[in-house]
Amino acid sequence: MKNTLKVGIAGFGTIGQVVGQALDDGMEGLELTAITSGNLDKAKQNLKSFKKTVTVVAAQDLANIVDVVVECAPTSAFMSVAEPTLKQGKILVTVSGAAILQNPNIVDVAKNSGGQIILATGALLGLDAVRAAAESTIHSVTMVTRKPPTSLTKAKYIVENNIDISNLTEPLQVFKGSAREGAEKFPSNVNVAAALGLAGVGADKTQLEIWADPTKTRNTHYINVDADSASFALTIENVPTIENPGTGRITALSVITALRSITTPLRVGS
Numbered sequence: 376m377k378n379t380l381k382v383g384i385a386g387f388g389t390i391g392q393v394v395g396q397a398l399d400d401g402m403e404g405l406e407l408t409a410i411t412s413g414n415l416d417k418a419k420q421n422l423k424s425f426k427k428t429v430t431v432v433a434a435q436d437l438a439n440i441v442d443v444v445v446e447c448a449p450t451s452a453f454m455s456v457a458e459p460t461l462k463q464g465k466i467l468v469t470v471s472g473a474a475i476l477q478n479p480n481i482v483d484v485a486k487n488s489g490g491q492i493i494l495a496t497g498a499l500l501g502l503d504a505v506r507a508a509a510e511s512t513i514h515s516v517t518m519v520t521r522k523p524p525t526s527l528t529k530a531k532y533i534v535e536n537n538i539d540i541s542n543l544t545e546p547l548q549v550f551k552g553s554a555r556e557g558a559e560k561f562p563s564n565v566n567v568a569a570a571l572g573l574a575g576v577g578a579d580k581t582q583l584e585i586w587a588d589p590t591k592t593r594n595t596h597y598i599n600v601d602a603d604s605a606s607f608a609l610t611i612e613n614v615p616t617i618e619n620p621g622t623g624r625i626t627a628l629s630v631i632t633a634l635r636s637i638t639t640p641l642r643v644g645s
């Protein structure tokens with residue numbers, strides 16, 4: 376029997392707390408032992424209902440005491456979590472596709488130390504098919520994201536440019552361009568577009584539109600892929616979380632399945 380892997384969570388917010396709860400409830404071969412977050416006192420409070428003892432540590436100490444780090448912190452904190460984890464040859468499970476695009480050298484850090492970055496599918500679907508198609512020739516990948524305005528009000532580009540989306544009566548296109556540019560302007564909102572780019576033809580060739588859409592109640596992504604092996608269209612309508620409407624409920628669940636994949640004897644899907 377394999378040893379139980381010690382798991383640490385960096386970022387104990389909307390995603391981190393759901394993942395933490397699942398670990399506390401019990402996941403085969405995985406044990407939550409430590410967390411770090413932006414506010415350590417608040418994190419301690421939020422851990423009070425957990426059955427098992429979890430240590431709260433400063434960000435720089437987390438990688439020293441666990442085997443796997445789940446990174447679900449703001450994009451700006453990504454490197455401070457990812458670098459020490461990967462330098463020690465450990466596993467990083469993350470949803471920060473936008474941060475990987477901004478810091479592509481992190482892949483070399485993993486390569487040189489024998490660590491691994493697992494970018495979970497997050498709020499998206501179909502990355503298995505996109506990766507399979509990328510083994511041959513993909514002609515084009517396009518993605519259209521439509522979110523209720525409340526899911527975009529905290530977005531970096533919307534805030535920095537004082538774009539008022541509070542009283543929209545019809546959909547407003549707030550971005551059109553490459554997934555790379557979109558992930559730079561909306562780092563907490565289209566990590567999924569970054570992941571799609573990394574899975575397929577690259578973030579520069581992946582085309583993205585973002586709409587603030589008052590007719591939507593869900594964070595909706597439409598994807599079209601045209602390849603020599605298959606053409607496919609994918610749609611996902613994510614229920615926004617109450618805590619952070621920009622984050623769909625499925626995101627944390629995707630992280631949980633990514634974690635289970637590390638230890639499960641039967642892994643379904645590539």
Ligand SMILES: NC(=O)C1=CN([C@@H]2O[C@H](COP(=O)(O)OP(=O)(O)OC[C@H]3O[C@@H](n4cnc5c(N)ncnc54)[C@H](O)[C@@H]3O)[C@@H](O)[C@H]2O)C=CC1
Binds near residue numbers: 619
């Ligand atoms: N790939 C995907 O499908 C998705 C990715 N995301 C990404 O996940 C991130 C987290 O999302 P939520 O949980 O909704 O955000 P959140 O705002 O609810 O939680 C973030 C947590 O990180 C903590 N934090 C702040 N600075 C930190 C630091 N230096 N080190 C460690 N923790 C720190 C905060 O205190 C907070 O508890 C987002 O910023 C976004 O980039 C979010 C939704 C979907």
Ligand SMILES: O=C([O-])CC(=O)C(=O)O
Binds near residue numbers: 626
């Ligand atoms: O929840 C979503 O629809 C996607 C999201 O926030 C992200 O990609 O960061």
